Amino acid sequence: MELLSLSAVELSAAVKEGKTTAVEAMKAVLARMEETEDLYHCYLYADREGALRRAQETQEKMEKGELTGPLAGVPVAVKDNLCTRGIPTTCASKILQNFVPAFSAEAVVNLEKAGAVLIGKTNMDEFAMGSTTETSAFGVTRNPRNPDHVPGGSSGGSAAAVAAGECFFALGSDTGGSIRQPASFCGVVGMKPTYGTVSRYGLVAYGSSLDQIGPLCKTVEDCAVILEAISSHDKKDSTSLERKDTDFSSALVKDVKGMRIGIPRDYLGAGLDGQVKDAVWKAAKLLEENGALVEEFDLSLVDYAIPAYYTIACAEASSNLERFDGIKYGYRADAQGLHRMYKATRSQGFGPEVKRRIMLGSFVLSSGYYDAYYLKALKVKAMIKHAFDAAFSQYDCILGPAAPSTAPRLGESLSDPIRMYLGDIYTISANLAGIPGICIPCGESEEGLPIGLQLLGDCFQEKKLIRAAYTYEQLAGVQSAPIVKPLPAKGEKTDVH
Amino acid sequence: MSIEYETVIGLEVHVELATKTKIFCGCSTAFGGSPNAHTCPVCTGMPGSLPVLNRKVLEYAVSVGLAANCSITRFSRFDRKNYFYPDNPQNYQISQLYLPICRDGWVEIDTASGTKKIGIHEIHMEEDAGKLIHDEWDDVSLVDYNRSGVPLIEIVSEPDMRDADEVIAYLEKLRLILQYLGVSDCKLQEGSMRADVNLSVRRKGQEEYGTRTEMKNLNSFRAISRAIEGEKNRQIDLLSEGKEVIQETRRWDDGKETSYAMRSKEDAQDYRYFPDPDLAPVVIGDEFLRQIKSRQPEFRTEKMKRYKEEYEIPDYDIEIITASKHMADLFEATVALGSQPKKVSNWLMGETLRLLKEREADPEDIRFSPEHLAKLIGLVERKDVNSTVAKEVFEVMFQEDVDPEEYVQKKGLMTVSDEGALRKAVEEAIAANPQSVSDYRNGKEKALGFLVGQTMKAMKGKADPGAVNRLLKELL
Numbered sequence: 001m002e003l004l005s006l007s008a009v010e011l012s013a014a015v016k017e018g019k020t021t022a023v024e025a026m027k028a029v030l031a032r033m034e035e036t037e038d039l040y041h042c043y044l045y046a047d048r049e050g051a052l053r054r055a056q057e058t059q060e061k062m063e064k065g066e067l068t069g070p071l072a073g074v075p076v077a078v079k080d081n082l083c084t085r086g087i088p089t090t091c092a093s094k095i096l097q098n099f100v101p102a103f104s105a106e107a108v109v110n111l112e113k114a115g116a117v118l119i120g121k122t123n124m125d126e127f128a129m130g131s132t133t134e135t136s137a138f139g140v141t142r143n144p145r146n147p148d149h150v151p152g153g154s155s156g157g158s159a160a161a162v163a164a165g166e167c168f169f170a171l172g173s174d175t176g177g178s179i180r181q182p183a184s185f186c187g188v189v190g191m192k193p194t195y196g197t198v199s200r201y202g203l204v205a206y207g208s209s210l211d212q213i214g215p216l217c218k219t220v221e222d223c224a225v226i227l228e229a230i231s232s233h234d235k236k237d238s239t240s241l242e243r244k245d246t247d248f249s250s251a252l253v254k255d256v257k258g259m260r261i262g263i264p265r266d267y268l269g270a271g272l273d274g275q276v277k278d279a280v281w282k283a284a285k286l287l288e289e290n291g292a293l294v295e296e297f298d299l300s301l302v303d304y305a306i307p308a309y310y311t312i313a314c315a316e317a318s319s320n321l322e323r324f325d326g327i328k329y330g331y332r333a334d335a336q337g338l339h340r341m342y343k344a345t346r347s348q349g350f351g352p353e354v355k356r357r358i359m360l361g362s363f364v365l366s367s368g369y370y371d372a373y374y375l376k377a378l379k380v381k382a383m384i385k386h387a388f389d390a391a392f393s394q395y396d397c398i399l400g401p402a403a404p405s406t407a408p409r410l411g412e413s414l415s416d417p418i419r420m421y422l423g424d425i426y427t428i429s430a431n432l433a434g435i436p437g438i439c440i441p442c443g444e445s446e447e448g449l450p451i452g453l454q455l456l457g458d459c460f461q462e463k464k465l466i467r468a469a470y471t472y473e474q475l476a477g478v479q480s481a482p483i484v485k486p487l488p489a490k491g492e493k494t495d496v497h
Numbered sequence: 498m499s500i501e502y503e504t505v506i507g508l509e510v511h512v513e514l515a516t517k518t519k520i521f522c523g524c525s526t527a528f529g530g531s532p533n534a535h536t537c538p539v540c541t542g543m544p545g546s547l548p549v550l551n552r553k554v555l556e557y558a559v560s561v562g563l564a565a566n567c568s569i570t571r572f573s574r575f576d577r578k579n580y581f582y583p584d585n586p587q588n589y590q591i592s593q594l595y596l597p598i599c600r601d602g603w604v605e606i607d608t609a610s611g612t613k614k615i616g617i618h619e620i621h622m623e624e625d626a627g628k629l630i631h632d633e634w635d636d637v638s639l640v641d642y643n644r645s646g647v648p649l650i651e652i653v654s655e656p657d658m659r660d661a662d663e664v665i666a667y668l669e670k671l672r673l674i675l676q677y678l679g680v681s682d683c684k685l686q687e688g689s690m691r692a693d694v695n696l697s698v699r700r701k702g703q704e705e706y707g708t709r710t711e712m713k714n715l716n717s718f719r720a721i722s723r724a725i726e727g728e729k730n731r732q733i734d735l736l737s738e739g740k741e742v743i744q745e746t747r748r749w750d751d752g753k754e755t756s757y758a759m760r761s762k763e764d765a766q767d768y769r770y771f772p773d774p775d776l777a778p779v780v781i782g783d784e785f786l787r788q789i790k791s792r793q794p795e796f797r798t799e800k801m802k803r804y805k806e807e808y809e810i811p812d813y814d815i816e817i818i819t820a821s822k823h824m825a826d827l828f829e830a831t832v833a834l835g836s837q838p839k840k841v842s843n844w845l846m847g848e849t850l851r852l853l854k855e856r857e858a859d860p861e862d863i864r865f866s867p868e869h870l871a872k873l874i875g876l877v878e879r880k881d882v883n884s885t886v887a888k889e890v891f892e893v894m895f896q897e898d899v900d901p902e903e904y905v906q907k908k909g910l911m912t913v914s915d916e917g918a919l920r921k922a923v924e925e926a927i928a929a930n931p932q933s934v935s936d937y938r939n940g941k942e943k944a945l946g947f948l949v950g951q952t953m954k955a956m957k958g959k960a961d962p963g964a965v966n967r968l969l970k971e972l973l
Contacts (some may be wrong), residue, residue: 021751071568082545083544089544089545091544095543102538103538103545201545201546201547202545202546204544205545205775206776208772208775209774236547236549238548238549238776239774241776245619281788315771316774318579319577319579319589319771322589323544323578323586325583325588327583327586327640328541328542328586329543329544338583342581365769365770367767370769370770374771485574
């Protein structure tokens with residue numbers, strides 16, 4: 001049995017059936033990491049000893065019948081902006097390089113309760129600011145589908161770890177597409193739920209009103225099961241919702257007959273790579289052939305989403321990141337006097353993209369500009385929500401690409417931040433409107449790079465998305481199997497297994 | 498002839514609310530405790546922590562707003578005030594700028610020329626900061642976050658006050674309202690009530706306001722009065738010399754009786770206020786408001802009226818007793834235990850006030866319980882102790898809240914009612930003081946007093962002076 005090609009749900013079932021153990025599964029993941037981490041660099045911190053110990057404990061609990069859920073015994077990777085008690089949490093930033101939290105994020109606690117076993121912390125864009133994982137202070141992550149390309153971002157380490165077989169599933173966070181876009185680039189499944197579905201307690205905030213935690217995984221079934229496990233009404237998070245409809249796996253039904261699917265014309269217009277467009281159209285046709293009602297429509301305000309998003313996200317970030325000042329924890333520069341210390345710490349501790357967004361956010365909130373920028377952006381946000389409300393009175397799902405292209409080459413994106421920001425066009429509206437979105441693989445480019453299909457739904461309609469995505473996945477055949485084939489020999493690294 | 502000036506004063510009063518836990522986390526608000534004992538990830542600004550509003554804070558703020566005749570904002574929100582300082586762990590303070598919880602109210606004060614309404618511009622909720630401790634010896638600064646996240650309300654008045662007396666009357670009125678509501682102990686010295694004074698002067702009759710300054714660090718009514726006087730004169734002197742008042746924040750140094758500029762408007766910070774995305778808007782429903790209204794206590798004016806009708810005590814007593822919620826509660830509870838109102842009032846107006854004054858304490862500091870006061874009154878009524886002993890017992894009770902019955906028993910202070918023992922003591926006093934006896938018989942009434950004293954002394958004070966008097970007259 002090739003353990004690493006199993007989905008999370010399949011693995012847990014195999015452990016329960018006694019075909020393997022949680023420890024064996026963890027060992028397989030760690031062995032895989034030995035082979036491939038030097039190249040891919042999915043992880044910032046791998047807690048090898050702790051992972052094996054936890055796997056052993058989990059195995060014992062499973063044998064005693066104390067853990068029976070569908071994720072019990074499954075090794076999981078967690079994005080490094082989610083607090084993990086006793087395990088470093090850096091947000092891929094120098095300013096938090098020595099930070100070890102005293103508590104775990106609620107989503108992580110929920111996963112532990114479900115019996116998933118933490119491996120370590122994945123690489124990301126610094127404080128989730130970026131679309132390529134290249135803004136990490138601790139080195140880039142390579143796309144396992146083609147190591148010359150980026151894995152996307154900001155949850156690039158999580159998406160790459162799933163694609164590389166370095167975990168069975170991972171958690172990411174999505175503020176403007178940070179789960180869906182890397183899922184698209186790495187050829188895995190990724191989902192951002194409705195805002196408030198997963199507690200943000202313990203997620204180091206970037207844009208608090210937009211941030212949501214969600215799964216990156218191999219199949220739609222895994223996605224539903226993971227989301228079910230991490231969703232909870234958490235009194236520690238005032239924006240957490242009480243939902244009684246989180247039995248997401250009940251939506252794993254292969255049937256889209258009568259489902260109304262709308263494709264925004266603007267989503268398939270100028271700026272979209274031809275191969276991506278063809279793959280997305282093909283996917284839409286497949287759903288249509290199987291009974292869905294597919295049509296194009298005009299979703300207004302698409303062009304306003306990016307400026308509104310960057311205004312709001314940066315404004316919140318500029319305030320959220322103020323606490324990193326060298327006083328209480330994290331990096332402190334050696335400087336005399338309080339203000340010099342603040343200045344030196346933050347100048348040295350933050351990377352250029354983070355500084356850019358802090359400056360942008362501070363500007364739009366500054367007195368005299370607040371109304372013109374921040375308040376206006378909030379109005380645009382409300383209008384975008386209305387546009388989606390109108391669309392969802394017509395359609396069950398909105399279908400489109402998750403990114404304008406396949407994964408860019410390493411080093412291509414950072415030189416032109418505006419272009420990088422524009423790459424978020426298909427994903428950020430969902431964050432502004434608070435609605436759920438899922439990305440699943442729908443083909444490959446000629447270069448063999450994955451292409452993702454994005455489905456958006458109305459608030460609380462995750463089940464419709466899961467149903468449509470599951471149906472597509474079943475019809476098209478599972479396409480998100482991890483790359484477990486041996487690596488091509490590279491440079492002086494000759495001892496590849 | 499010199500120009501006449503008018504002073505215009507508005508106040509920003511910060512009040513620490515007496516909730517058990519902090520405004521956005523479950524940590525204790527208790528004073529004392531070793532540094533950072535009352536902290537958690539939320540009130541120390543740890544990454545990933547999130548604030549959750551303490552409902553009690555909202556209830557308290559709304560009850561203050563209602564008592565101050567404010568309109569309650571049905572849809573209010575918290576905003577972040579961004580500034581860097583180590584006592585502020587997130588480097589932003591969660592406060593309310595755009596939609597404060599209460600607006601447009603007033604309170605009435607008594608002035609020399611009658612009553613006057615002072616407008617309340619707004620009341621908003623916010624969190625307190627931690628404390629920096631500068632260790633000069635080691636040349637380091639340490640931060641204690643025990644106070645970080647303690648709930649505050651800021652009561653912002655309109656610029657309706659014209660002199661220090663009105664300011665003090667306004668502050669006393671606020672303090673009374675807050676104490677009656679039981680939402681704060683309002684101690685200026687301990688910082689649970691802090692007032693910043695905004696002051697400007699203008700020519701008498703002039704419509705527009707002059708340039709104002711804001712004065713901080715005023716921690717007693719006396720300091721406030723002196724600071725107002727000082728600042729008024731400083732501004733008038735500037736204007737008389739043809740100079741301008743600069744809009745600035747000034748710090749009052751009560752020891753030196755002078756203020757100095759902290760920062761001017763030019764270097765005022767841009768706080769970049771914006772709605773806190775971590776906290777849901779605060780929506781006040783009808784039911785919530787109805788509940789708070791139904792729980793509003795009887796305030797002083799109503800209480801004074803009721804006392805007049807229910808208890809036969811002098812108006813002056815009513816005024817003093819109701820000036821402190823604690824004293825009024827004590828009075829009512831003691832009366833409820835069966836003590837005669839006038840007797841209770843006498844103890845409060847006499848011995849209690851005397852001892853408070855002696856110790857420079859406030860009525861809020863009274864420790865003894867109504868049960869114990871009622872017992873003491875009972876002891877006197879039954880003539881179990883005489884009034885001198887009662888006063889002695891009261892002082893101990895005032896100090897340590899001892900049970901007077903137990904105390905009298907233990908110390909053997911009961912009045913000796915045994916006629917034989919008393920007669921013997923009187924006889925002994927007569928025998929031992931022949932000079933006084935003859936003086937008395939020669940018409941010197943004063944000599945009787947001496948003999949009473951001698952008898953009391955022999956009885957160690959535990960005799961009913963009336964009975965001693967009677968026996969002496971009888972035997973002489």
